[in-house]
Amino acid sequence: MTLIEFRNVSFVHQTGVTALTDVSLSIGKGETVAIVGENGAGKTTLVRHINGLLKPTKGSVLVEGKDTRETTTATLSRKVGIAFQNPDHQLFSESVENEVRFAMKNFGFGEDLIAQRLDWTLKFFGLDQYRKSSPLVLSGGEKKRLTLACILAWDPDVVVLDEPTVGQDALQKEKLGQIFKLLQSTGKTIIIVSHDVEFLWPIQPRLVVMSGGKVVADGQISQIMGNRELLEGARVTQPQLLRLYQGLASRPATPFLDVLEARDWIGGRKQKPEAR
Amino acid sequence: MYWLSGGFVFRKVISPFHRLDPRAKLLVSMEFFVLSLLSSTVVEVILILVAILLVATVAKSLRRIARTIAFSGLFAVFIFAINFLFGLGLLNALLYSVRFLAIISSTSVFFVTTSPDELEQIMKWMRVPRDVVFAFVTAVRFIPVVMLDAFQIMDAQKSRGLEFEKGNVLKRVRNLVPILIPLVVNSVIRSGELAEAMESRAYGSTPKPTSLYGMRLRWYDVAVAVPSLLLVSAVALVVVFHVTLYI
Ligand SMILES: Nc1ncnc2c1ncn2[C@@H]1O[C@H](COP(=O)(O)OP(=O)(O)OP(=O)(O)O)[C@@H](O)[C@H]1O
């Protein structure tokens, strides 16, 4: 079922910069979509259309079949949660817990539900010990994580994350990967904007490649990542595991998704006794 | 909002007016300013306003000045209403409100056509202390940045279900908190970072730093500045001091 549809969308910023040119895209319920592309390709601009912050200059955007021009951002946001690139553009409360409560209060959740979801989210994102601290004293990575927590707290159907891995250490990235798996299993529609192909690769999302305001490719990540020329244009590099896979003389039917898998295959193929 | 805010922010344009020495631009702008203050009839102010718009046309910035006028138009209406209600008469109320528009657009002409760099040169030329110049120019340069910040913050909070236009006056004022706090915090952080970055690049290490660019009056600037000054002085003499010319 199509949940989000871009119909020939073009967008010109007020400064006259054309950020999107004739973009058509449809995203089904429960899909995981990653959007990649060079800096200034129009990824953030695209994503801002989904909850109606921006309205297309030409064409239309439909969410659940309804034109975003006909509703408000506040209404759409109940369904579409967008976490933006820069955490400093949204944190304002005197404490971390109030920061997470803010949106739930705006949406009119009951106190019990708010308390319950607050507990869950803070624990889940490893922010529980900062409950009463000011969001402004958190580290960069923690602030970023808090913004994700703020969005997931109200349990939107569509989760849009703009560069979620920026500034996260290895452990937090791995946790983020787990969060995506969890969200996928609960049937959420996920849209990730990211430059981090190594992070995206194991999630195996549908990949949308943007370049110069246009969608230049759309399909399974393992297929698109095979096309070097295309990737170069959008300044995307191939994931290391795929490069390794392509370099092998004999290889399994599908690319490796993690290092252990690759190691086992290579180790097994060579059939060398391991050096002791 | 965005549309209105363009009226005082410099945008790079190639035009005969932009090419002028910044001092000449300041002079022209000040001449209009003084004339607006001196004017005593509605016809005069309107003539001045038309002249400003002509200059704006030459500077290819008519639209931006029009924005300024549209924006200050609200205040002008207010000024008109107050003066009229307090019994100053229709003509006087009109004079004051149009004069206000003329004053605002005369200064706008200068700011729209003068880059922060040129502003810096002018202030240095006026021997304003260097730290003051730097603070002022940085503030001007950061106006567009802070504006962009404000829009992005508003977007982020709208995406979290905040509705600005909802509720009574008190609620609306409270709705500003999620916007203003990040805006102020960001600006403070940014200025701190800027200060550190400047010091790391040896700001203030020599008492008299050299400049890459300087101002030089060319014939072109003199050809605009001198006649305009003469013209304005003549007008001022005739209008204000009622000097009659016997020719
Ligand atoms: N608020 C704005 N006003 C004017 N132009 C803008 C604005 N936001 C973005 N742009 C322009 O629109 C184009 C697309 O920007 P966008 O932010 O969508 O890129 P992006 O793909 O998200 O890049 P990045 O990877 O750097 O986040 C750029 O050329 C940018 O300069």
Ligand SMILES: [Mg+2]
């Ligand atoms: Mg972006």
